[in-house]
Amino acid sequence: MVGRSERESILRGIRGAKRLQRDLRLDIGASRAQRVDVFGCIARMGAMLMFQPLEPLLGAFIRENGAAGIILSTRRPLGMQRFTAAHELGHLFLGHDPHADDEGILRRAPWANDAAGMPAVPPEEREADAFASYFLLPPYLIKEQMELRGWNPRNFEQPETVYQASLRFGTSYRATVFALEREHVIGRSLGQQLRNAEPRDLKRQLLGDYTLKNAQRVDVWHLTEQDQGAVIEASRDDLFLLRLKEDSGSGYVWTFDELRDAGFAILRDGREPVPAGQIGAPTVRRVLAHAERPLAGMLTLREVRPWAPDDDPQLLTLYCKTATSDETGLFEPQREELLAAS
Structure with missing residues (x-):
């Protein structure tokens, strides 16, 4: 007590x-x-x-x-x-x-x-x-992100959701669990269960057979259509797993030239197997990417028919920023201010 x-x-x-x-x-x-x-x-x-x-x-x-x-x-x-x-x-x-x-x-x-x-x-x-x-993690930030992502309290029963929430909040996995308890989004018993999960295991589950060399420092952002308009502030070594529904049966495909132009290297690109009995259903395009240079700006991906690219495309717009945290020295804006004044 x-x-x-x-x-x-x-x-x-x-x-x-x-x-x-x-x-x-x-x-x-x-x-x-x-x-x-x-x-x-x-x-x-x-x-x-x-x-x-x-x-x-x-x-x-x-x-x-x-x-x-x-x-x-x-x-x-x-x-x-x-x-x-x-x-x-x-x-x-x-x-x-x-x-x-x-x-x-x-x-x-x-x-x-x-x-x-x-x-x-x-x-x-x-x-x-x-x-x-x-x-x-003030209450309004939790509330706004839950509304943007379509999360409800039951979603936070899954440690994978809590981990992705922590990336968007900019807090550690453990600190996120504590804040969700504080705001009574989850109960104390569930919070204790969630704290038993290891973020490094959650990252590896997302990546499948892709080897993650530094599970402590590298985060894995799981991005879907629900991230439309999201602000993504990532560390320089983070990975980005895009899982996007693709209406390939109607000739639509996601294009990733914009991803490359923004400074990303595509590490893997494929489609997840269609479940049995669901032939003709939308497939899921699965792309793993890494930023090769600092990010700063808007990125828009498009799902289009190649022969009619302007015909009602599906868009995914992200606002990407690299948050550096491993460089020794004075905080960069303060350093620039001092240099400008000298």
């Missing part, structure tokens, strides 16, 4: 996250459906953001001569980096003392000790945990 002092720490963290969301206008307009730009928020708060190959630390919040700074490790996947960044931002915004954090912030739940006998979490750490969880 959560003690009163711990509950108060959690509420202080959530109130702080809500206040900063309002101050930065993150809960207004189209941004309600997009992952929170936590690195940009740190810069907007006037703190310098630095990436360094820290080990075993994940990050740190520092103050020196009245100036604030946050350091993040380059040796962790983007989802872990983003949670660490939000945790350190919580320390900054809530007026905490400087602090360094290791993987303990990832292993504990943001609202209570995981199990009896576990050491108590200091109040400032509990506040920063709750701040990070709420700041990265």
Whole structure:
């Protein structure tokens, strides 16, 4: 059971996250459906953001001569980096003392000790945990993404759906499960079952016999027609599995010249077997791709009849952006600003 002092720490963290969301206008307009730009928020708060190959630390919040700074490790996947960044931002915004954090912030739940006998979490750490969880995954973001994707609570009974949701939220798989519990989208018992799933296994299930060399750092985006208009913010090494219904019986095929022009390399291209007894039904085109250069812009794929390409094509438009997280040095926008001022 959560003690009163711990509950108060959690509420202080959530109130702080809500206040900063309002101050930065993150809960207004189209941004309600997009992952929170936590690195940009740190810069907007006037703190310098630095990436360094820290080990075993994940990050740190520092103050020196009245100036604030946050350091993040380059040796962790983007989802872990983003949670660490939000945790350190919580320390900054809530007026905490400087602090360094290791993987303990990832292993504990943001609202209570995981199990009896576990050491108590200091109040400032509990506040920063709750701040990070709420700041990265506010209720409106979960609601907007569920509506866009057509997800309902039953969809989240499948760990595969939770993993794909985590990519769109920009959080780790584990942090996503905690947030879904917090908002009562799923129950605590289901949450515990979901936490037993390993993201690396979910990635490999998506890829089949394709070998995934670095299951920790590489994510696999499963894209379908339901992603129409989606903003895809991926790490540089991520893979993209497109599974698109193709009305080949009527002569329609998906074209992927646009994919290549946007900087993707197609690793595999094929069609899934048609189930027995469903001859003539739409097939599923299955394409695995990898971005060979940083992405930034709109990508539109088309399902057309080759002899009449402008005759009522089916479109899939994605807004793709590479979110770099493994380069050492100052946060790029801050570095560019300093260079421009010099």
